[in-house]
Amino acid sequence: MNALLDRLLxxxxxxxxxxxxxxxxxxxxxxxxxxxxxxxxxxxxxxxDALVVYDLQDESSRQPDPRPFPFLPTLPPxxxxxxxxxxxxxxKIVYRSVAGADRAGFERWCAETAAAGAPRFGVxxxxxxxxxxxPAGVTLDDxxxxxxxxxxxxxxxxxxxxxxxxxxxxxxxxxxAKAAAGCRFFITQAVYDAGSSKSLLSDYARAARAGGAQPxxxxxxxxxxxxxxxxxxxKWLGIAIPRWLENELLDAHDTLETSVRLAESVADxxxxxxxxxxxxxxxxxxxxSIRKEEIDAATALFTRLRARLGR
Numbered sequence: 001m002n003a004l005l006d007r008l009l010x011x012x013x014x015x016x017x018x019x020x021x022x023x024x025x026x027x028x029x030x031x032x033x034x035x036x037x038x039x040x041x042x043x044x045x046x047x048x049d050a051l052v053v054y055d056l057q058d059e060s061s062r063q064p065d066p067r068p069f070p071f072l073p074t075l076p077p078x079x080x081x082x083x084x085x086x087x088x089x090x091x092k093i094v095y096r097s098v099a100g101a102d103r104a105g106f107e108r109w110c111a112e113t114a115a116a117g118a119p120r121f122g123v124x125x126x127x128x129x130x131x132x133x134x135p136a137g138v139t140l141d142d143x144x145x146x147x148x149x150x151x152x153x154x155x156x157x158x159x160x161x162x163x164x165x166x167x168x169x170x171x172x173x174x175x176x177a178k179a180a181a182g183c184r185f186f187i188t189q190a191v192y193d194a195g196s197s198k199s200l201l202s203d204y205a206r207a208a209r210a211g212g213a214q215p216x217x218x219x220x221x222x223x224x225x226x227x228x229x230x231x232x233x234x235k236w237l238g239i240a241i242p243r244w245l246e247n248e249l250l251d252a253h254d255t256l257e258t259s260v261r262l263a264e265s266v267a268d269x270x271x272x273x274x275x276x277x278x279x280x281x282x283x284x285x286x287x288x289s290i291r292k293e294e295i296d297a298a299t300a301l302f303t304r305l306r307a308r309l310g311r
Contacts, residue, residue: 004050004091005119005155008185012275013217014309015282017093017187018043018302019052022080024072032075036084042295043088046302051088052187052284053081055095055125059237068232078109082116091121093157093187098143099127106138110150123157123187144181160186160218162196163240165203172204176211185216187284190223192262193240194269201270205279218274219282222267222305224297225249225259226289256297264304271308283309 007013023035043051058071075084081092098106113120124147126140138146147154158178165171175186191197201218208215225231231249235241245262252258267283274281283305287298 004121007049008155008217011214011278011280013280013282014311015049015185015217015219015284016302016306016309016311017050017052017219017282017284018046018048018298019054019221019284019286019288021054021056021288022075022077024074026072027075032084040085040088042299043085043090046299048090048302049282050091050093050121051081051085052093052123052286053077053085053095054286054288055097056288057097057099057125065236068229068236082120091119093121093123095123095125097125098138098140099125101138101143103138103142103146106143106146107150110146110154113154114151119153119155121155121157123159125159141181144178144183148182156181156183157185157187157219158183160188160200160204161238162188162191162193162200163238165200166196166240169203171200172207175204175216176207179208179213179216183216185219187219188221189237190221190234190239190286191266191270192234192245193242194266194273195242196240197270198273201274201279201281202277205277215279217280217282219284220267220270221284221286222263222301223286223288224256224263224294224301226256226291226294226297228255230289230294231255256293260297260301260304263301264308267305268308 007015020039023032055077056074060067077094081094085092124140124143147156160175161171188197197220205215225234228250231246248262249255249259271281285298285302285305287295289295
């Protein structure tokens, strides 16, 4: 745990995370056990700096088009990370959606987190909406305040979205506000567009330094894409994919291998840009598919990107 805290303070942390989602709630118990065993072995071999466990949410409220894949609830990420995967000796960064959460329930979660003893890491996620509606229950700002009050030992991270910055030009201001609220690192959504990611990194680093602070680490997420249907889901989720790159994937003889090669190229572009400007960065390779081919591609991509960072 302390090793990750030290790296978060390093001017060149070059963090390497591996991200996954818990199994679906409908998964039979014996199948859950098999999944847990396989994921533990894979993570032990990869030895990332931290395991990221996502809290997947139904994001249908933020756009009218039908979801390419049906949304199926997963096991609670806290339970999965700290109980089923608890004997893995590495930090777990657990996403926690506050959308629809009531204050009393969130305060109980804070108390349970504080009672855990060892430092825990978390990323709070707001309501998945682009309409600007104020969600019912706890807002993201409320949640940050409750964590400061009831679980001050929780090491907070936050989401950074380059696509939102491309549309509105103010994502760097959101990042500064989240840092002021106590966040100590950022994790992006999946990166396919190097240009928008570089613009966000540049604006954030300049704004932080102009305010007399050093920029916090920004961990860039990369995710293999194994099929046109997965590509459609990525676009539905709001991930920006340049037209040329989309065409490369659609025309590829091997979509998965092509996506890994392109992800490595995009990562090299953004990481080089960040390192030249002394912006602290890292990589997070997410593996949320149940297909063995896509899981293998994610592990291969993780190994390549870690080597690119000299780790």
